Amino acid sequence: MRSDGGRHWASGAVFLATVAFLYLPIAVLIGLSFNASGLPTSWGGFTTGWYDRLFANDEILSAFRNTLIVAVCATAISVVIGTLLAFGLERTVRSRVLDAGSFVPMVIPDIVLAIALLSFYNLVFTQWMGVRLGLWSVILGHAVFGIAFVSAIVRTRLRHFDDSTVEASLDLGATELQTFRHVTLPQIAPGVIAGALVAFTLSLDEFVIAFFTAGTEVTFPIQVYSMVRFGVTPEINAAATIVVGFSLVLMLVAVRLRGQEDTA
């Protein structure tokens, strides 16, 4: 390969610096979570004590549980509706408007969506129906962008999908249901799962919408925020490390699944 001369070396240096830059804070967090002194300024020895305290901290654990509930529910909704939408946009209807429209939930600033939802919930549910905000209102909000992400991911999968395999299956003796089970589903499954993982991860980490619409409920990011703002206890580092690790693993799996379609 022809080298690009001096710039080649420079871009490599920038790349390394960038990677270091990107992973430094994460490394620091992980290190801190095992640091007995709990302070970034001095190393007090290796310990898993913070993790122990984390799992004994009911507040944090309950926030964690809430976040999981929200993420699971939002993902479930997003997967079903998003996959249906993907089929609709990719097969049934050709519309530039709808294509662009399904992009909007991914691009809209989260603060705008957050206050819009809050206003809407307040008007319809709190004032009119007398229902209080809670995890349900966060779930509904997360599904708004979850659907968009799942749809986008499944659509790219569908583009590789050969429709005639469905007809071939029917021709060979399979009923519509058998065809869906044996031919359609296995082919779109990697895309659906990748989309689910993305939606799940986004919901897990999402702060702004939850902050505005959770009412009195507390999700994990909200918990982190209040601890960061109003008093840090070192357990937060342990919790943060777990969440970061979790997200990284999930996304690596999603990438793996997406990579498989290149061999199809």
Place this chain on the structure above:
Amino acid sequence: MIEIDRITKRFGAVTAVDDVSLTIAENEFFALLGPSGCGKTTLLRMLAGFESPDEGRLLLDGSDLVGVKPYRRPLNMMFQSYALFPHMTVEQNVAYGLRMEGVAKAAARERAAEALEQVQLGGMGARRPAQLSGGQRQRVALARALVKKPRVLLLDEPLSALDRQIRGEMQIELKRLQHQVGITFVVVTHDQEEAMSMADRVAVMRAGRVEQIGPPDELYERPATRFVASFLGDANLFPGPRPGTLTVVRPEMLHLDGAGREHRHEGRVLEVVFLGTARKYVVELDDGATVQARVGAHGPAPRLTAGDRVTLGWDAADAAVVDAEEATAGV
């Protein structure tokens, strides 16, 4: 054994298949030939069960298939894109139809392996479609359809995706397979050379209708319409014996020793093209028309070059008369 009885299919304002009737015999290699949009694929898909006709009956051994789901018809189809299941191995692909019938796993695998042998792909069972070449994929698609022992095999443009070289080989291969398996093949194609070389009988279609059905040689030498004449090969068109008719003379039947023939035309050679197996003479006649004559390269070849005068001639017995419809581009 297949009777297509007054079948009509419309898509909105377009009539894709217009009151078509024809029969296909047992063990016949039958071709539906025509340009794109003529309705041949639609007709095939109606046989397979993926489209429903608006009018008419499709009889297989006397019973009407209309309304019967694809998976209940004893016909199988080989798709233009082959439609192999990418997430299954070759063997699983071939065994799929058997498994859907309820055949036990072990028996299905055995029969699948046999079918692969039959198409010269023995031993490839464990591979995936992505690892195969185009020609190999096609054979898997064939094996997958044939392993179910259908009464009829439908093939949608089977050779269009292959290279020239392989196409010739596959033409022979398909013919051989049809004889070996002993069932009816119905092929849809837009390539007249394919249809003529493989089929026992060909139906030429245009704009939803059948223009002519017959063995390839009959269609070539005795075309019933102007369209059939020009679709199946080069055709020289001369004014016909009655008003509103044309006479079709094939280039091979337009002789350079015109003096001794029934009908003669004088002209000047424009171009001589050497085609390997033959020489093509493009001649401008004195009346202004341009015609083609073709002479086998090994025969006694008059040494003509561009600019020479020549008398071309043909006999009525070697020509066919068709109606002069409005023109599509004729030679």
Place this chain on the structure above:
Amino acid sequence: MRSARQIARRGLQLGPALTWWTVLLVVPVGLILAYSLFRRGTYGGVVYEFTLENFERVVDPIYLKVLWFSVRVALEATVVALLVGYPTAWFIATRPKRWRTFLLVLVVLPFWTSLLIRTYAWMVLLNDEGLINNTLESLGLIGSPLSLLYNEFAIVLGLVYGYLPLMVLPLYAAIERLGPDLREAAQDLGASGWRAFLTVTLPLTRSGVWAGCLFVFVPSLGNFIVPDLLGGGRSQMIGNLIQVQFLKARDWPFGATVALAVIALMTVVLLIQAWMNARDRREEVPGAV
């Protein structure tokens, strides 16, 4: 002529998503747009009297300053991200094929973890007793701690950190699409590597540059977490302003008006992007992908 079956299928596939988005996106956003035309009630809430006072208020210098600050910070973050992101994307795109996915994933992966947590990590690094100051002091490079936190520098840093991967992705796609031939041809024709880059490569990757800038600018503009945690009380961006209006001052109509400014800016940027795309498509030379 569409059969009943086809209509049912279309309804089943598109219906749920469109309903969800209409009820939970279009209507709520429409609602806050409408709010900007009303006024705040005495105890919070909304009084439905038509008024333009919010618009008069939002162009008050205090708020314009915040708006301008946000735009400036977002622009700074975008420029820095571009300067860092381009060479990074270039490097990845010029590696052998089998390395590219791995390197790309390496750079993009951090984006998928919580922005909140990553921003918190920067608080740890940047504060006066933080890791960076500590290291620099113990190395004897500085005498007293540098003020790295609770200022504009920290905010820009946090935004770049948060959205750099989103800059790299479209840049990578655009550079990779060029292929090695074009890059080498540019060098064949140009005098030095630099000139080739400026006159050929950069213009050809224009669409990637615009997309990357869009993906960094828009989220940065409306960002709430980064200025909140890293900016301290003094440096307010639009996101903080909106939050304060909605949750503290309880002046929803005014908060909605400020949000309107974000939406307006975002729409302008998107329209510019669309125009750029259309222009690029017209200028596309067949053969050069």
